[in-house]
Amino acid sequence: MSEQIRVVIVDDDPLVRSALSLMLGGQSDVSVVGEAADGRAGVDLVRRLRPDVVLMDIRMPRLDGLAATRELHADAEPPRVIVLTTFDADDHVVGALAAGADGFLLKDTPPAEIVGALRTVAAGDPMLSPSVTRTLIDRLRADDGQDRSDDARTRLDRLTERELEVALAVGRGLANAEIASELYLSVPTVKAHVSRLFDKLQVTNRVQIAICVHDAGLV
Structure with a gap:
């Protein structure tokens, strides 16, 4: 840019x-x-x-x-x-x-x-x-109810402890720099974790990560 x-x-x-x-x-x-x-x-x-x-x-x-x-x-x-x-x-x-x-x-x-x-x-x-x-989040959680919750927990179970911490921070709406500060990581490291979350959670953007975390009842 x-x-x-x-x-x-x-x-x-x-x-x-x-x-x-x-x-x-x-x-x-x-x-x-x-x-x-x-x-x-x-x-x-x-x-x-x-x-x-x-x-x-x-x-x-x-x-x-x-x-x-x-x-x-x-x-x-x-x-x-x-x-x-x-x-x-x-x-x-x-x-x-x-x-x-x-x-x-x-x-x-x-x-x-x-x-x-x-x-x-x-x-x-x-x-x-x-x-x-x-x-x-409210709209998507209203669809399929328990099925969405169970699916979200299953997907989050694939994550490492650190990846889950990053996912929770994304679910709270934090930007990469804020996550880095909170978890004592570099911004490039946070970006790498977010990229892995896309693959492991089978999502294409951060909002879908947040929705998964909310569906699982973790935020």
Whole structure:
């Protein structure tokens, strides 16, 4: 990543695009390099400009944000994607997890928090709106009940003691640097543990690790 975080905004609402562009344009370390009004144009623009982070709306014409995120995630060097959603109960957010999104924020998130989330995701850590995360966990835990709980415990039993500690910290929403400080590890070591958690727990992102931990009743 360059010294500046290069951002593409994909949203069908011109007022939202304008507000985000104006807000981010005031940051010395952020550069908005492009905007698109629908998912199809967004995918094409991102592949041409190769930004560091994409701010992606969910409900858009031609190609929605979920499908657009999935397409980008399949690329050899995909950008980081932060999904922007109007409601924390948006049904598409659950599917966006599997599509490869790195962050979830509500559109009414305070500007300073959006900027902070952008920097966090650009640095390689996920950023999840607490209310979105809670909604996801509650919704998924409501499905299959005991079966989900038993499955989560079985998967967590595969972990070493240290891997379980990292999984629990991820389940509490800690970023890599915070986990490193709490467990007296280096950040690269934490990243290596998280990568192994993806394989052992058969998940594709940190939110799914958190969901597994919550399903098991450990957080």
